[in-house]
Amino acid sequence: MSSSYSALSEIPCSKEQVENCIFSRWYPKFKSYVPxxxxxxxxxxxxxxxxxxxxxxxxxxxxxxSIYTSDPVGNQANDYSDGEDxxxxxxxxxxxxxxxxxxxxxxxxxxxxxxxxxxxxxxxxxxxxxxxxxxxxxxxxxxxxxxxxxxxxxxxxxxxxxxxxxxxxxxxxxxxxxxFALNPALEFRVFVRDSKIVGASQRDLNYYKYLESLKDQFKDVFDEFVEETAIPNFPDKSFVLDLYVPRPFNKVYLIDINPFARKTDPLLFSWNELATIENQDDYELRLVPENNVGRFASKEHSENQVPKDVVDASLDPRAIKELTEQWTQLLRRQQEESDSE
Known part of the structure; x- marks a missing residue:
């Protein structure tokens, strides 16, 4: 029994390449494309x-x-009990x-x-x-x-x-x-390797039907910006651009520059693909091809979200104190129950 596999491609990334992506390092050269x-x-x-x-x-x-509380935090100190340990x-x-x-x-x-x-x-x-x-x-x-x-x-x-x-x-x-309010459908990530675009991806992973008819127009804008502006002004030959292309789709805003490295999300590609693409005469702009019901059921960055009571408490210092006390009491009860077993 045989099995096929693809070796993990090496994608070297130096400390200097990471530092070149610090905002203040590249912003002066791209200032006219950034809010x-x-x-x-x-x-x-x-x-x-x-x-x-x-x-x-x-x-x-x-x-x-004041949007979090009707009184300054300092004035609420008197509302707390005197029993601060x-x-x-x-x-x-x-x-x-x-x-x-x-x-x-x-x-x-x-x-x-x-x-x-x-x-x-x-x-x-x-x-x-x-x-x-x-x-x-x-x-x-x-x-x-x-x-x-x-x-x-x-x-x-x-x-x-x-x-x-x-x-x-x-x-x-x-x-x-x-x-300014961005239309998430018009955010793209463009992957540049050895001064050539090897791929571009929709950033928001939801389906937008109208994007397909605009693919060639988007690619023309990407090509012009990368060849005439990004490559001549950025010190590395390989990098990843986050671009925003608002209507009428003839100008880009530069949102960010990221290292060409596995730490950067490849979105609709894999890093093995991006590192091994050989034919660089043209590149693929990948879009989400159909509705993904499961995608709409979950929110972006949901792994970092917390319960609503925590959000509510974060907006009111007294609520934060009350929530902390509730958690402390709950943990204490759980510990007591565990000790009694």
Whole structure:
């Protein structure tokens, strides 16, 4: 009995290639293709520690911007019981608080929002797209500073950025890009290997019937951007572009540049395919060919979502305290039941 298999193709990716995809490295050369953006760097070490600490600790909000609670957090302290034990007080002393530990950054973020209007945040490489469940609008649209803190604190993608940045000794940066509503059907990922497009994929994995008739038009736009703009201005010969092509489909917006590496999602391709494609006279633009009922039944990044009571609690400091106490009591009861058996 024989079995066929395909050897796993080697796709080397150097530290330099990963660093070339840091937003501030490529943004100046592609500025005209990117929505208006402000980059804040270097970030204070206290801010990084704030993102790494357990839980989500929001600072008091200004009365006119308060969307989470009718009173500033500080005024609610009197509502809590007087029986705060020593351990809780010690934990509170160790907490990183924006208004105390990085007030300059806090004010910088507020100034950018005042200048640009709603923004979408990201760190060196990643946007917290997996954490949109935590905001009422279910997007990365942030109209005030606390929404940015919520997204960054709740995102596994941001945790990954922190890990990679610390491993490689990179300086961290906060990218605040002017927010606009994207049609997910018109987002594409274009794979460039050795200065040639080897494939392109629809990013949103739902079926859109009208895309098929536009394939040639999309490919013309991809070819023009890659050949005339991306390849001459990006230092690596292999990379992955996230592009947005709004109507009338004659201009692209550059959303991101990713390493040509297995850590980047190949979407409708496999990395073995992308690494071994030989005929480069033309390439395939892959689209979802039919409705996938199972796809509509689940939400994107659902593996990172949490119960609604956690979301609700994140918007109210008192609710966070109550939920924490409920969890603590539940764990205590479970432990007592386990000990009695």
């Amino acid at each position: 208006m953006t402000r980059i804040i760097k270097p970030l204070p070490s206290e801010f990084i520690r704030y993102l790494e600490q357990d839980g989500i600790k929001l600072p008091p909000v200004d009365q006119e911007l 020593a351990q809780e007080e010690e934990q509170q002393e160790d907490e990183i608080k924006p208004l105390i530990h990085f007030p300059e950054l806090h004010n910088q973020i507020k100034q950018v929002i005042a200048e640009l209007g709603p923004v979408t945040p990201k760190l060196n490489w990643s946007s917290p797209r997996d954490a949109v469940w935590i905001l009422p609008n279910n997007t990365t649209k942030c109209t005030e500073v606390n929404e940015i803190y919520l997204l960054l604190n709740a995102s596994n993608y941001i945790v990954h950025d922190l890990e990679i940045g610390q491993q490689q000794g990179n300086e961290f940066e906060l990218v605040l890009r002017q927010w």
